[in-house]
Amino acid sequence: MRILRRGDTGSDVRVAQTALVRAGYDPGAVDGVFGARTESAVIQFQGTVGLTQDGIIGPNTWAYLEPFAMEPNPEVLRIGSRGEMVRALQTALKAAGFDPGAVDGIFGARTKAALEAFQKAKGIPVTGVADAITWLVIAPYIDYTNVVLRRGSTGMYVMILQSALVNACFNPGVIDGVFGANTLAAVLAFQRAKGLTADGIVGPRTWAALKPYITGKVVPYTVKAGDTLYSIAAAYHTTVSDILKLNPRADPNRIYPGEVFYIPVNSCSTNPGNPGPGGGTGGGGSGGTNPGC
Structure with missing residues (x-):
């Protein structure tokens, strides 16, 4: 240039x-x-x-x-970023015990150092960049008081919402950060199961009910000979799309032994005896309980 x-x-x-x-x-x-x-x-x-x-x-x-x-996603934060998402990240880092300096919405050297320390402590790639993996892992420390989501919302908060719904055994479809019809159906079903007003809007009361399901858990998986993204997804009760959301790559059709993928932990499917908040163990349709839960 x-x-x-x-x-x-x-x-x-x-x-x-x-x-x-x-x-x-x-x-x-x-x-x-x-x-x-x-x-x-x-x-x-x-x-x-x-x-x-x-x-x-x-x-x-x-x-x-x-x-x-x-990077087209403005919510992937790095040194030089500024705005409300940076402020949210800084607040979460402080809540997690890592000091980003002033909570001022400016991603400078201290915020980068705090983020790197957080990433190292959590065993995820130490990049100093708040990408999808980092947002998912830091999610339990985020203050959701002023976060309101509804159909049409997009971004990292929606991805966190979708992941929590999966853990609660409600199926929002692909964890893609887009609040569409499937996510709306899952939110409505979750709200009904929790005795909340079923309006499809995720505000303070719905976030409070979701809190136990915002786990921040991902696991590293080292690719072995013969693996495919489909076999890895099946083993972890997730989808190829969800894996690629956390592990973007130019060619999703090629993976190599020794590569490390970070996989979201599905608390619902890792506890197959748990009937889930909706009280059922089957379903699998949008907004219902996840298969096998």
């Missing part, structure tokens, strides 16, 4: 603006024009990551920006 500064135009400026938006900054219109607002956003970003705040995108600034350009 070329060095960019105020007055430049082109597709690489648009890439930089897109990365800034995903990181939580406001460069103005993503139009490929490096104007005053883009310069201001670059200066703010540089301050967050600890670089000289000159408003020029040189090699060092590009090194921090490029991961945001490559």
